[in-house]
Amino acid sequence: QSALTQPASVSGSPGQSITISCTGTSSDVGGYNYVSWYQQHPGKAPKLMIYEVSNRPSGVPDRFSGSKSGNTASLTISGLQAEDEADYYCSSYTSSSTGVVFGGGTKLTVL
Amino acid sequence: QVQLVESGGGLVKPGGSLRLSCAASGFTFSDYYMSWIRQAPGKGLEWVSYISSSGSTIYYADSVKGRFTISRDNAKNSLYLQMNSLRAEDTAVYYCARESVAGTLGYWGQGTLVTVSS
Numbered sequence: 001q002s003a004l005t006q007p008a009s010v011s012g013s014p015g016q017s018i019t020i021s022c023t024g025t026s027s028d029v030g031g032y033n034y035v036s037w038y039q040q041h042p043g044k045a046p047k048l049m050i051y052e053v054s055n056r057p058s059g060v061p062d063r064f065s066g067s068k069s070g071n072t073a074s075l076t077i078s079g080l081q082a083e084d085e086a087d088y089y090c091s092s093y094t095s096s097s098t099g100v101v102f103g104g105g106t107k108l109t110v111l
Numbered sequence: 112q113v114q115l116v117e118s119g120g121g122l123v124k125p126g127g128s129l130r131l132s133c134a135a136s137g138f139t140f141s142d143y144y145m146s147w148i149r150q151a152p153g154k155g156l157e158w159v160s161y162i163s164s165s166g167s168t169i170y171y172a173d174s175v176k177g178r179f180t181i182s183r184d185n186a187k188n189s190l191y192l193q194m195n196s197l198r199a200e201d202t203a204v205y206y207c208a209r210e211s212v213a214g215t216l217g218y219w220g221q222g223t224l225v226t227v228s229s
């Protein structure tokens with residue numbers, strides 16, 4: 001069982017918006033503004049899409065945005081495109097001895 | 112540009128050992144914390160271990176504590192993961208990643224597959 005809870009799957013049509021949630025506790029998501037989101041296409045390494053809750057690395061389209069409320073962080077993708085179809089993982093810094101925890105991942109299907 | 116290249120994966124019997132390496136280039140390796148993350152076939156990401164820039168601070172996931180050892184050689188721009196007493200459940204693609212701040216993994220290698228099977 002993963003430390004952070006994500007929906008197993010979400011879907012949307014091209015041009016639509018979708019939101020993926022990531023629920024943790026006050027020891028991780030709720031306690032720190034160090035939530036990241038990663039995109040992973042099949043057979044590829046994960047790619048950082050959002051860091052520190054809502055910041056985008058250079059080169060990531062502004063269609064990707066992040067937010068947080070309490071113990072739940074969210075990734076929103078607007079104007080869905082076919083290439084957005086991938087697995088998405090959230091992670092958070094945690095005060096436990098492990099340092100970093102991941103969510104179980106969400107498979108995004110673009111219909 | 113930043114490059115991380117893992118090597119050392121392969122097929123090993125249960126109870127065996129393997130040493131993974133990660134060669135870094137394109138940045139000042141000694142300035143950054145580094146992590147190992149793994150992904151079992153068809154499963155999600157699991158953080159395995161991290162090491163501070165100097166090597167003085169090290170953390171492990173409970174699932175590998177006592178069996179895996181992370182280390183680095185800043186002179187050789189290399190990160191290592193010594194894996195002992197391997198189990199079937201250690202079968203995974205192992206990625207090395209560069210950490211920027213508090214668990215943010217900005218750059219990842221392509222991964223190396225470790226298969227533990229008799």
